[in-house]
Amino acid sequence: GHSDSACMMGTFIYGNHLTNPIPIDPQAFLVDSQYTPIIERTPKQLTITGLDFQATIKWDAPAQAILGVSHEEHQPRLGAIENFLRVASAYRVLAQQGVLLHSAGLVLDGQAYLFAGRSGAGKTTLTRKAHAAGAGILSDDINIALPDENGGFRAFPVLFAGDFGQTPDLLAPGGYPLAALCFLEQGGAATLEPLSKAAAVARLVAACPFVNADPYKSADLLEAAANLVRQVPVRKLISRREDDFNLIHGLLRELTDDR
Numbered sequence: 655g656h657s658d659s660a661c662m663m664g665t666f667i668y669g670n671h672l673t674n675p676i677p678i679d680p681q682a683f684l685v686d687s688q689y690t691p692i693i694e695r696t697p698k699q700l701t702i703t704g705l706d707f708q709a710t711i712k713w714d715a716p717a718q719a720i721l722g723v724s725h726e727e728h729q730p731r732l733g734a735i736e737n738f739l740r741v742a743s744a745y746r747v748l749a750q751q752g753v754l755l756h757s758a759g760l761v762l763d764g765q766a767y768l769f770a771g772r773s774g775a776g777k778t779t780l781t782r783k784a785h786a787a788g789a790g791i792l793s794d795d796i797n798i799a800l801p802d803e804n805g806g807f808r809a810f811p812v813l814f815a816g817d818f819g820q821t822p823d824l825l826a827p828g829g830y831p832l833a834a835l836c837f838l839e840q841g842g843a844a845t846l847e848p849l850s851k852a853a854a855v856a857r858l859v860a861a862c863p864f865v866n867a868d869p870y871k872s873a874d875l876l877e878a879a880a881n882l883v884r885q886v887p888v889r890k891l892i893s894r895r896e897d898d899f900n901l902i903h904g905l906l907r908e909l910t911d912d913r
Contacts, residue, residue: 780899808830
């Protein structure tokens with residue numbers, strides 16, 4: 655039947671059962687030792703195959719998503735649904751000229767800040783320090799940024815809260831004004847450094863999972879990334895793991911106060 659995800663995809667049909675486990679070696683789902691569903695793309699649809707689940711998203715008007723899962727004795731349904739929704743969310747957000755970004759998301763002084771970086775760059779470490787200093791947490795894993803009616807962007811909490819989790823009172827459906835986007839790098843004492851717009855767009859695209867590997871969506875993704883970079887300050891945040899978060903917060907305040 656239909657689920658609450660209908661507002662995301664247009665139509666989301668869930669309830670189909672796969673009659674047999676998908677005959678794929680589980681090793682086929684490992685990329686760099688991490689479980690990664692297999693995604694096949696065409697101009698008209700994409701198919702997502704995971705451990706005992708398969709989903710299809712068709713780019714009709716409205717778009718339609720169909721998810722089939724194995725019986726519970728093969729795999730818990732919640733894991734299959736979450737893996738499917740991660741991919742579906744990335745495409746839905748892009749259709750709204752926004753981005754789903756591998757990042758830590760913080761709320762400071764009523765505004766959102768997103769911190770993207772490769773694995774090990776310090777997203778979860780930064781999140782823990784920020785929370786201890788009183789910041790609100792959207793996620794240390796995936797966040798959404800969508801354009802707003804005023805020409806800026808807003809950041810939103812999502813279901814995929816990462817290892818740290820969310821601050822419960824931050825599940826506001828209206829999101830928060832996106833004050834800045836930072837790319838994390840390990841280095842010396844905390845400092846913010848500028849990026850050229852081209853470098854910022856390239857890094858932003860690289861941090862947008864699923865859609866950045868789809869050749870049929872590359873133009874849309876580049877346009878969304880370029881628009882965000884035009885509207886939102888983008889910087890490199892170079893810091894050490896031992897840096898006090900209050901120092902980083904001060905740098906962010908200086909950046910946004912200068913706007």
